[in-house]
Structures are given as C-alpha cells and as structure tokens.
Amino acid sequence: MAAEIHSRPQSSRPVLLSKIEGHQDAVTAALLIPKEDGVITASEDRTIRVWLKRDSGQYWPSIYHTLASPCSAMTYHHDSRRIFVGQDNGSVMEFHVSEDFNKMNFIRTYPAHQNRVSSLIFSVAIEWVISTGHDKCACWMCTRTGDILGTHLFPSWASCLQFDFDTQYAFVGDFSGNITLLKLERAACSLITTLKGHEGGVTCLWWDPIQRLLFSGASDNSIIMWDIGGRKGRTILLQGHHDRVQSLCYLQLTRQLVSCSSDGGIAVWNMDVNREEAPQWLESDSCQKCEQPFFWNIKQMWDTKTLGLRQHHCRKCGQAVCGKCSSKRSTYPVMGFEFQVRMCDSCYDSIKDEDRTSLATFHEGKHNISHMSMDVARGLMVTCGTDRVVKIWDMTPVVGCSLATGFSPH
Numbered sequence: 001m002a003a004e005i006h007s008r009p010q011s012s013r014p015v016l017l018s019k020i021e022g023h024q025d026a027v028t029a030a031l032l033i034p035k036e037d038g039v040i041t042a043s044e045d046r047t048i049r050v051w052l053k054r055d056s057g058q059y060w061p062s063i064y065h066t067l068a069s070p071c072s073a074m075t076y077h078h079d080s081r082r083i084f085v086g087q088d089n090g091s092v093m094e095f096h097v098s099e100d101f102n103k104m105n106f107i108r109t110y111p112a113h114q115n116r117v118s119s120l121i122f123s124v125a126i127e128w129v130i131s132t133g134h135d136k137c138a139c140w141m142c143t144r145t146g147d148i149l150g151t152h153l154f155p156s157w158a159s160c161l162q163f164d165f166d167t168q169y170a171f172v173g174d175f176s177g178n179i180t181l182l183k184l185e186r187a188a189c190s191l192i193t194t195l196k197g198h199e200g201g202v203t204c205l206w207w208d209p210i211q212r213l214l215f216s217g218a219s220d221n222s223i224i225m226w227d228i229g230g231r232k233g234r235t236i237l238l239q240g241h242h243d244r245v246q247s248l249c250y251l252q253l254t255r256q257l258v259s260c261s262s263d264g265g266i267a268v269w270n271m272d273v274n275r276e277e278a279p280q281w282l283e284s285d286s287c288q289k290c291e292q293p294f295f296w297n298i299k300q301m302w303d304t305k306t307l308g309l310r311q312h313h314c315r316k317c318g319q320a321v322c323g324k325c326s327s328k329r330s331t332y333p334v335m336g337f338e339f340q341v342r343m344c345d346s347c348y349d350s351i352k353d354e355d356r357t358s359l360a361t362f363h364e365g366k367h368n369i370s371h372m373s374m375d376v377a378r379g380l381m382v383t384c385g386t387d388r389v390v391k392i393w394d395m396t397p398v399v400g401c402s403l404a405t406g407f408s409p410h
Contacts, residue, residue: 013363020059020390026386029074031374042071055183062102075120086117112139119161132158161209173202197224206248237278240338247372260372264365276335279318289325312343333359
C-alpha cells in the first residue's frame with residue numbers, strides 16, 4: 001500500500017518520507033491526523049480512507065468507506081474526531097471516527113448544494129459546517145440539528161473558502177477571479193466587500209487570523225497577499241509558479257508561505273521582508289519613455305508620419321512603454337517577481353545585483369498536486385493529486401524546525 005522512503009536526513013529541500021498508493025481515481029483531499037502517524041484521504045473513487053503507519057513503516061488503511069458519489073472536499077476536526085466530506089452530488093456527509101481510528105460511524109447527511117461541493121470548514125464553537133459549491137452558492141448549516149441556516153449566491157462557481165472563527169467573516173473565492181467577504185449570521189449574511197485582483201479563477205485561500213492576512217492562489221499562476229488588518233488596501237503579488245496554484249499554508253511563527261501548484265511545484269516564500277506592492281499599469285496613447293505613438297493613436301501617427309507601436313508595461317514602475325524602451329528582463333523578488341519580467345530600461349538599470357536575490361525557494365513534488373495540507377507543529381506536509389498518489393513530506397529542512405509552538409491549525 002505504501003513505502004517508507006527516508007528517515008529525515010538534513011537537506012535544503014523537502015524530504016519525501018512516505019508514498020501512499022491504492023486509490024483508483026484522483027485523490028481530492030488528504031489530511032494529516034495531529035499527534036498520530038496517520039492520514040485521512042478522500043477520492044473521486046468514492047472512498048474515504050484512514051491510513052495508519054504500521055511497525056513496518058508502511059501505511060495501511062484501517063478504515064475503508066465507500067460513498068454513493070465521488071468525494072470532492074473534506075475537513076477533519078481532531079478534538080471531536082469528526083469528518084465532513086463534500087460530494088460531487090452536492091451533499092455533505094458527517095462521520096465520527098473512533099479513538100483508535102479503526103471504526104467510522106455515519107452521523108448525518110446535509111443537502112447542502114445542487115452541484116459539486118468545492119470546500120468545507122467546520123466550527124466546533126458555534127456548531128456550523130460551512131460549504132461552497134459549483135452551484136454558485138455558499139451554505140452554512142447547524143451540526144446540532146442538520147438544518148440549513150443560510151445560503152448566499154455568487155455570479156460564478158464558488159471554489160474555495162476560509163472562515164474567521166472569532167468574527168464569523170467568511171472569505172469565498174470564485175471562478176471569476178473575485179473574493180467575496182461575507183459576515184455570516186445565524187439566519188442571514190451581510191456582503192462586506194469584494195476583492196478583485198486575479199486574472200483567473202481563485203483556486204485556494206488561506207486566512208491568518210493573527211496578522212489578519214488573506215492569501216489567495218489562482219489559475220493565473222499567481223498568489224496575492226491581502227492586508228486585511230492594515231485597512232489600507234495593501235496587496236502583495238507573488239509570481240513564481242508555472243501552473244495553477246492549488247493550495248496555500250501560511251506559517252505565522254516563521255513568516256513563511258508554502259504554496260503548491262498543479263504541475264507539482266512546491267514554493268516556500270519568505271514573507272518576513274519588506275515587500276513592495278506591484279504598481280497599477282498606466283494607460284497612455286504613446287510610449288511614456290520615447291513618446292512614439294501606439295498603434296491606435298491614429299492622430300499622432302498621421303501628424304508624425306510614423307507607424308504605431310505595440311503597448312507594453314514595465315512591471316516595476318507600471319508605465320506604458322514600447323518594445324524598444326522595454327527590451328530587458330529581470331527578476332525583482334521584493335515585488336514578487338521570482339522569474340524574469342519586462343522592465344523599462346531605466347528601471348532595469350536601477351536594480352542592483354542584491355535586488356535580484358531570490359526571496360523564495362522552489363522544489364519539485366514530482367506529481368500532479370491538487371491538494372496540500374500541513375501539520376505545522378511537526379513540520380510535515382501531505383500532498384495528493386490526479387495521479388492517485390499521496391505523499392508525506394518532512395518540511396523542516398525548508399521551513400525550519402522551531403515550529404512546535406505559536407501555531408494553532410484551523
């Protein structure tokens with residue numbers, strides 16, 4: 001079923017500890033069991049499985065439960081040992097796991113959505129389970145009674161969710177690229193604001209309630225940090241992935257962001273630095289450096305008897321420039337550009353060699369990652385994906401080993 005790969009040697013990259021195989025279709029969610037050598041997985045093959053590490057070092061399923069519909073999302077609350085599983089048919093199922101993780105009892109089914117469930121969060125304090133789905137809805141339900149308390153409709157598929165347990169604010173990302181902030185009440189909700197910044201659908205969110213930072217990943221391969229607590233609308237762009245960003249986890253103690261993309265890329269971003277906001281792109285009818293007209297500026301083209309040029313933008317200053325005035329490329333990590341981007345000549349010349357020092361490390365997961373979660377206290381990460389494989393990683397060589405305090409997972 002699974003093989004033990006390594007025994008935590010020191011290195012500067014994630015160490016693959018174990019690889020779990022056995023699912024017959026894509027694994028949509030994998031969660032590490034806190035304080036246990038175990039993993040809970042949910043799959044498109046309609047099964048929920050609990051894998052425990054045996055004396056041999058291999059992981060074997062202690063629970064194998066088949067549902068009526070493919071599993072699309074999952075959340076687990078360790079103190080109460082409750083599992084909530086979202087399905088492709090729109091329903092959410094609740095289970096209770098025994099103390100020895102060898103038995104799982106069905107509790108109830110919630111008729112949450114009319115289409116695939118995309119994300120789930122459970123709050124034990126208020127006994128709510130909150131979900132989003134491809135029916136363009138967010139739904140919150142009472143786990144004491146099984147009743148639906150409220151719903152909210154979005155313009156497009158609701159794809160991901162985060163929840164502030166103290167204030168009952170919900171952040172919902174959707175396929176149009178927007179993030180909606182809702183204040184949830186027992187029988188209603190209030191629309192607070194909508195955050196717009198991504199050019200592709202929002203695929204994952206992470207909320208840090210301590211620093212009040214929201215991180216979003218999207219199909220445009222980028223990550224945005226939204227400074228919600230600062231109240232100044234500050235946003236930081238992070239570009240380093242080459243495919244859709246699938247999962248995020250912010251390590252509050254070490255000020256690092258871990259992100260995974262669908263091509264198997266694993267990135268660790270240093271957020272404990274003074275990062276700069278990327279500028280808004282300026283619009284102009286002519287190059288803001290040489291003043292040559294762009295191709296739609298018919299009047300200036302006629303007056304100067306010149307051909308119009310194509311418009312580009314410098315990623316550092318945001319000015320509208322022609323190709324000749326922006327022929328150079330450079331990284332600029334302090335603004336989030338970890339690969340080379342277009343710069344105007346003056347901005348390129350202003351960048352020093354030390355400004356090009358990377359503020360992130362990039363690693364290969366070597367499988368198609370669709371979901372990632374971390375046990376930060378132990379420095380462990382689990383990834384899963386469309387290749388039906390679950391991988392367990394030791395992340396302490398990359399993120400540091402002093403993670404045992406100062407973090408409380410959702």
